[in-house]
Amino acid sequence: MILNSTKVRNSDKKGIANAVELQGVKKQFIDQGDHVIEVIKDITLDIKDKEFISIVGPSGCGKSTMFNIIAGLLEPSEGVVKVHGKNIARSTGHVGYMMQKDLLFPWRTILDNVCLGLEVNRLSKKERVEIARDYLAKYGLIDFANAYPATLSGGMRQRVALIRTLAINPDIILLDEPFSALDYQTRLVLEEEILTILRDFGKTAVLITHDIGEAIAMSDRIAVMTQRPTSVKKVYDVGLAKELGSGMKARSDHRYNEYFQNIWGDLDIQIGRDS
Secondary structure: OEOOOOOOOHHHHOOOOEEEEEEEEEEEEEOOOOOEEEEEEEEEEEEEOOOEEEEEOOOOOOHHHHHHHHOOOOOOOEEEEEEOOEEOOOOOOOEEEEOOOOOOOOOOOHHHHHOHHHHHOOOOHHHHHHHHHHHHHHOOOHHHOOOOHHHOOHHHHHHHHHHHHHHOOOOEEEEEOOOOOOOHHHHHHHHHHHHHHHHHHOOEEEEEOOOHHHHHHHOOEEEEEOOOOEEEEEEEEOOHHHHHOOHHHHHHOHHHHHHHHHHHHHHOOOOOOOO
């Protein structure tokens, strides 16, 4: 998914250490019976520029609602969300959004799918084709430029989805369970590739995942959320992938299991209880 709007210029960000700031964010919904449903109790969290942070929490705790607030698709009931120091109320376009499904258009070629956001941004056909082909070449997919999504594997389609998002050059990438539909081997390979790509481009990344191991293997920090109505229970400084240079190496590090056990304990999930 590509959210289009005026980008924040690099000069606007000079001296600002945080890419995203959530300050006292709360969110309530009203159901059909006019009952108030409190989804987010209170979230205060800073996301540093160029870091990879994961958000983990029990199912249904409000992680996706938090994501949509960061993206500007939902307004908080209370509180402020700032991106590079600017309040994003009623605005989108500051993020690229990669979701569980690749959402590639089956009737468009891979090249035309990558060009989609560039079309929305009204680049000329020549410019968008040059940009798209450069990205596809850089990440080994140029041979499939004229193929259609149905001919590609799930992992390849997710790579195309990421390239489509990167092509519009967003400062922040939101990753909403992007590996959940993939087999385990493909997930591991794609984790590594995405880490490399995001590091190459110096992007800030926010990952929602139910997979604690995935979060540990990829993240600089992990924010553990409470049961709904959610708030931040604890933030872990991890950074194994950055320190060791690889998500796979992070998984074999002696600290990996310790992080896993501690985070699992913080999730407060009781086996046999609906979560």
